[in-house]
Amino acid sequence: MKILAIDSSGLVASVALYEEGQLLGEYTLNTKLTHSETLLPMIENLMKISGTEKNAIDAICVAEGPGSFTGLRIGVATAKGLGLALGKPVIGVPTVEAMAYNYYDSEALVVPMMDARRNQVYGGAFQFANAEQVENLLFVDGNGKGLQAFVETDALPAEMLVQKAAALVKEGKAKQIIFLGDGVQPNTGSIALCDVPYQIAPAPLSRQRAAHIAQVGESLLKNGVNTSAADMKPNYLRPSQAERERAEKMGEA
């Protein structure tokens, strides 16, 4: 099963080709160029240089969110357009969980955080485990490995996420924490207050990668997830500002 994967949820634009647990190619840009200008040329380049025929793609996997609203829509609209033209399913992959795969099979508590503005991050706390030993793992793969969510993905203040993660280490769930993502840099103050052992991921291991969207997407596909290109939509995690303000007003009235 050949997968084309896309992530434009944050600052980087990333596309990958993936087949049966193997990364065939990946193209990631971390520049000031807009995703709209780069994403499709990157896909075209990757397909061409890898000698991949479009009709050889079995599914398109895309970062569904959370993330930058506009960034998500550029990726999702691209995936949906490709799905429509090629007649292939489009699978949405949760962004924060896929970022945890930068530390696949690590024993640490992996805490991805994306800058969500308004003094919040999109983040969660995860640990890799064996399906034989732990129940209800997410995205169990061919190696029987999956992700255990100790703190499910949410929009929350970085400080709160750090505290929750530290408490898990104190409970003995892990020996240390790894913080990663573009939410780390603006929140180094909150992270410095962490009173258990932690590491901050170095830059190359800190960003979204389409390879991991494909890796998680492959597990989803093998577990029977199959969304049509028409039905797939982003998961913003937050209502629009107008909807939020209207709900607040209605609540007051």
Next chain:
Amino acid sequence: MSKDVTILAIESSCDETAAAVVRNGREVLSNVIHSQIDLHTLYGGVVPEIASRQHIEKINQVVEKALVDASLSLQDVDAVAVTYGPGLVGALLVGVSAAKAIAYGADKPLLGIHHIEGHISANYIENPDLKPPFHCLVVSGGHTHLVHVKDYGEYEILGRTRDDAAGEAFDKVARAIGLGYPGGPKIDKLSYEGNPQAIAFPRAKFEDSVYDFSFSGLKSAVLNYLNSCEMKGETVVPADVAASFQQAVIDVLVGHSMEALKRCGGTRLAIAGGVASNKHLREAMEAACRERGIAFYHPSPILCTDNAAMIGAAAYYEFIKGVRSGYDLNAVPGLRLGER
């Protein structure tokens, strides 16, 4: 005879998700519009983030329906065209991203099209005899342009609004007299019950550019009138306010258009855009044209509102000129007419 050119067109610049299939720029094989108006009515106007969210949920369904309605498959079309500006950036990006991916996926040429060029080209669809040169007044919620269409794809902007678009003024005045959103059709309807001479609202003119428009002063005059009535305890007749306001807008739109035709020696006038479906405006413009022996063209209401058939019409003339866009095509929210 040369081969037919069939274009799949996509439009998502504001609050309509639209797709159409158009043959040779003039024959509409399908025209699908998913309007979000009910959602935005809750907020009294278009909310960009909500519009963008709706576009992405509906884009594939709308495109697929356009192909089904045209009884064609994607392989049968010769090109994919998409509005890339002007408009709301987040909304534009959904159509642009999807169109690029569809064009790439189906190995079809891609054409980025100007939204206003689309509105002007809507006139080609129902008027087989209309060819440039002609003059066109584009009036909508976001645009007010008086344009000399010199040739296909070649435009000279004679005048534009310096502040609010005509349709924007309709929306604001409608809100002030309690009619709600969208204001255009509501004021048009209520005006039949009012006296257009009841209140003397101003008609803006500029010394330095006779074709430019301004509607914010008119809007303020209406608001001031309503305030002063309230202060004095006088009863406001909404139908009279609507009719008098609308007449002021129409007088300027018709006056500027006639002046342009006179000075340029033009013999043909088209109108386009959402406000072009205003019945009072059509009647006034038609009468003014008849009086002067000018041929008058206007699209049906369904082609006045934002739609993709008009984008397919504009795209045809770009396509036969050999214009193509790259996969790096971006949304340009402030795109100017005649620029690429």
